[in-house]
Amino acid sequence: MRRVHVYGASLVCLSLMLAACQKQDEAAKPEVIRPVLSTTVKSQSLQIRGFAGKVEPRFQTQLGFRTLGRIVRRDVSVGDLVSNGQEIAALDPLALELAVQAAEASLSSARAQLVNAASTEDRQKALLSKDSSTQATFDEAQQANAAASAAVVRADADLTKAREELGYAVLRSDFDGVVTSLQADVGQTVTAGQLVAVVARPDVREAVVDIPEAVANPIKIGSKFGVSLQTDPTIQTSGVVREIAPQADEATRTRRTRITLEQPPEGFRLGTTVTAYLTTAADPRIRIPATAILDKDGKTFVWLIDEKQATVSTKEVRLEGRTNAEAIVADGLTDGDRIATAGAHSFAEGQKIKLTDGNSL
Structure with missing residues (x-):
């Protein structure tokens, strides 16, 4: 009878020892720290949009002979500077x-x-x-x-x-300018008024851009733009809208806009490609990626990141709108909050995380 009790006591001790060892192994096992994509919530008060275009002259003249004849001489090439009264081409006299x-x-x-x-x-x-x-x-x-x-x-x-x-057998420039186009060659017979050359005045230059109709509607004559060279964005100037096309192009749904440049640097040569920047009031509502949303028990949450503790916790938010790409937060977040932007359904409350680089909204 004593042997049975001793044997049972031994089994109990062995079980307790195994359980203690298992707890020690679990305690010794390091906690998994999960890397997470994140972003800092930030509402915008201003919005900057850029539109590609090129530098064109405000004043240019299309020149042609006023009589029929065959061209026997052409004294200029594209890009040449010409003075007022200078000969450009001549007909057989x-x-x-x-x-x-x-x-x-x-x-x-x-x-x-x-x-x-x-x-x-x-x-x-x-x-x-x-x-x-x-x-x-x-x-x-x-x-x-x-x-x-x-x-x-x-x-x-x-x-x-x-x-x-x-x-009329001699074609002359009407002002000081630069030849931007030639449309007839020596030996060619031209009619009266046929285009031969285009001469532009380089002193008054404009940035000509095509702006989407939805964006162009609020733009008015006199609106300010910032303009920079595409080849070197550090070379910049400002401009004022002089003309807006009254109707949008049927194919592109854009409206051609002419922006008079104010004292442009030398780099703003005719034909140079530029980017015109328009600064407008932005939507102040907070927008976050749709992948940051956690739907649970009929409520909407995001994972709020505690950067000091390197942990995540759920934060209930109220949405004003939502698409497959983004969500508009009406309440629950403030500027400066950092949230996880991926893996919303795989986090645990208080889970340790490792931050990776994220883009500010």
Whole structure:
């Protein structure tokens, strides 16, 4: 009987020893520290949006000859600086020079006829005073003299016109500027008014950008923009909206906006690509990623991070809106709170975590 009691007591002691060893092993096992993606909650008072565009001149002129002809000379290339009155291109002047010569000959003939008509009138007037001629003959001489005088005026006008058209054979710049485009080459026959060259004034430059219609609606004439070079964003200037397209482009649904640059640096050359920045009031509501939301027992929570203790705890929030990408928090969070942005359904209350880099909202 004593042997049975001793054997039972031994079993109990052995069980207690195994349990104690198991507890020691669990206590010795290190706690798992979980890395977590996080972000700091921050509401925005201002919003900055950028729009790509390029630098264009405010004033530019499309130049073309005012008469038909074949180009025999072109004195400039794209990018050349030209001064007021400088020759850009020229037509073959032969036909126009012949027209001038013909007009000069016509004027000489008209003047000779006028001299003859004037002499005839004077002679008929003298004869009429001596009753050696009739009044009708004198009237005819007088009318011939007047017609000859009118012919001289007409021939003189034709000569002036021919000389002016000869001047049209040379295409000149109307102001100091830079050649931005050439549309005709030597040997090409052009019609009157056909585009040959485009000359721009580089002194007044604009940033031309296409802004989405939804964003462009609040923009007004005189709105301020910041503008920087895309090749070197450190080179910056400011600008004022001068013109907004009244209607959006049917294909892109954007409205072309012209921003006059204020004292732009040298780097803002014509054709340079730029980014125009618009600063507007932002939605002050707090937005967080949808992956940070924990739905539990009909309520909505986020995992609030205690950076000092390196632990997480649930925090109930009230949402104002929610999509697959983000959620708008109406109540429960304040600026500066840090929350976990991934793994919302796999945390435990008070769990130890290891922070990784996150982006501020």
